[in-house]
Amino acid sequence: MFTVLIVDDEPHARQELRRALSEAPDIRIEGECGNAIEALAMIARNKPDVVFLDIQMPQITGIEMLGLLDHATMPYVVFVTAFDDYAVQAFEKNAFDYLLKPVTHDRLELTLDRLRHNRRAQDFSVLSEATRLRQIPCFGQHMVFLLKIDQVEYVESRAAGIYVVDLDGEERPTDVPLNVLQQRTPLLRCHRQFLINVDQVQKLRYVDSGLAEFVTRRGRPIPISRRLLPSIKERLGIV
Structure with a gap:
């Protein structure tokens, strides 16, 4: 059966x-x-x-x-x-x-x-x-919103689920797992809970204890894990 x-x-x-x-x-x-x-x-x-x-x-x-x-x-x-x-x-x-x-x-x-x-x-x-995604299906009240990848600022995994944040800062939930978004979009994994659109990064800023974070063009700080920082710097050509 x-x-x-x-x-x-x-x-x-x-x-x-x-x-x-x-x-x-x-x-x-x-x-x-x-x-x-x-x-x-x-x-x-x-x-x-x-x-x-x-x-x-x-x-x-x-x-x-x-x-x-x-x-x-x-x-x-x-x-x-x-x-x-x-x-x-x-x-x-x-x-x-x-x-x-x-x-x-x-x-x-x-x-x-x-x-x-x-x-x-x-x-x-x-x-x-x-093997690649052009858009992410996000959910609103009585509707499904298809958000194009270039309109994504970052994606965050929370206890309540996966949330996609657009360039205006609006948050929308999605059922697409974070690892699938990492594998099939250009979004960069910078933390176990975050993916970021590198085209929306304004700067990489160092904070206490050797940690770092991205700051988006909208001014939103996004954490970078210590483990991923070396590979991220290499990818972005930062010495």
Whole structure:
């Protein structure tokens, strides 16, 4: 028995895939999502074994969504696409499982047989959209705000969660882990709780006991850990 999540912005496509998967006795469908933001929350909450993931979705594509997940702990992914030859060639070259819309019974059975007996290792590093983020999904009241990376001043990890601070100082929570933001954005790790946009750094200031901190263009001090200070100075060309 394995659990499945369906992610597709087309309700009819979700319905058809759910109906086809429901015929398999060893599959439990955890749910379905109409966009990447909903999918991120459901994956974190339900931890499905397999995600059937549509590629062409508005705002955040299916492949871009993979960049928001920790590849070390993410579920197995079966891509679903209505087109095109280029995408199919890329999937075949890198041994990704995929389904073409409209999904046929025989092709789905082949995919399910692979899932049951021979799930292949998935290396998402070969998909550039899955290894870099152009924007960070942040949450407000009854809305999701997509903040572009160049509009970020810093990111802070707090007891209440991860908060992204923009150039105006507005704070927004996000579900994207700090380590994922470190790996897939140009933001610099300067402290175990902070990432900073180096383009927004006004100066590096030394404080007591050999410690240091960044000061942003907006005047916000951001701590630098003693352990990371040498590598940060080297990266910024500070002697």
